[in-house]
Amino acid sequence: METPILKIAFLIGLVFSSIIRIPHQRENKQNTIIDNRKTAQENGLLFLVFLGMFVFPIIYIFITPWFNFANYALPGWANILGVLTFAIALWLFWRSHHDLGKNWSPTLQVREEHTLITHGVYQTIRHPMYTSIWLWSIAQGLLLTNWIAGISGVIAFGILYFVRIGNEERMMLEQFGDQYQEYIQKTKRLLPYLF
Numbered sequence: 631m632e633t634p635i636l637k638i639a640f641l642i643g644l645v646f647s648s649i650i651r652i653p654h655q656r657e658n659k660q661n662t663i664i665d666n667r668k669t670a671q672e673n674g675l676l677f678l679v680f681l682g683m684f685v686f687p688i689i690y691i692f693i694t695p696w697f698n699f700a701n702y703a704l705p706g707w708a709n710i711l712g713v714l715t716f717a718i719a720l721w722l723f724w725r726s727h728h729d730l731g732k733n734w735s736p737t738l739q740v741r742e743e744h745t746l747i748t749h750g751v752y753q754t755i756r757h758p759m760y761t762s763i764w765l766w767s768i769a770q771g772l773l774l775t776n777w778i779a780g781i782s783g784v785i786a787f788g789i790l791y792f793v794r795i796g797n798e799e800r801m802m803l804e805q806f807g808d809q810y811q812e813y814i815q816k817t818k819r820l821l822p823y824l825f
Contacts, residue, residue, distance in 0.1 A: 636709055636773045637691045643716045643769070644684070650724045654734050667738035667801055675790040676736070682786025683767065690779030700777035712772025719765035725751045726759035738794070738801055746806045748813055754822035756813065757795070761820045763787055795819070 690697045727734055729750035733741065751758040767783035774780040802810045 633775065636712070636775070639713050639716065640687060640770065640773045641691060643720060643766070644687075646720050647723060647766070650720070650727055654727050654730075655736075657732055657734075667797065671793070672737055675793060678786045679783075679790050682782035682784075683763075683770065686779045686782045687770065687774055690774055690776050697776050697778045700779075702775050702777060702780075704772065704775055708772050712769045715765050715772065716769035719762045719769055722751065722758055722762035722765065726762060730759075738798055740801065740805050744805065746802075746809055746813065752817075754817055756817045756819050757798075760791060760795070764791070764820065 686697075729752055730747055733744055733747055735741065755761060764787065767787045770783040771780040799814075806813075
């Protein structure tokens, strides 16, 4: 596929992800925080993800010559797989936000009247939003064929995920106790129906 088409596909995905998240960010600001585990490290990791999944891709798309030395080529089927993967990621991103409702938070925080969501996509996956972002970052590498702009999403999100996931699971266990422990036994962390 032609590079401009792939860049446009990626930009469309970015726009849709913003459309999905903005209403939830507004609602999130209205909720009272009762347990805040947001740290300087967490802020740094979120900034790293912002760089890897937004800033570097935007620089590559609109200021192309800066990163041209790092371009690579992929077969057409890989580009099509990138479009499909991004579409699935966006659907799961939307569905995760929808199912969480007012319980969503971009950081490690528990809100007043926070409930454990075990329906919808959360019925089989404990962290479907992380699954959606993994898919998004993989799609980024298939659509933006550049070693900096394409791969930066996987690296940045991977660092955030592996640093954060244990802390998030501990926070949920402390908040919901046996209920969360039972939920762990019934679900998979990222991919349903494995093992």
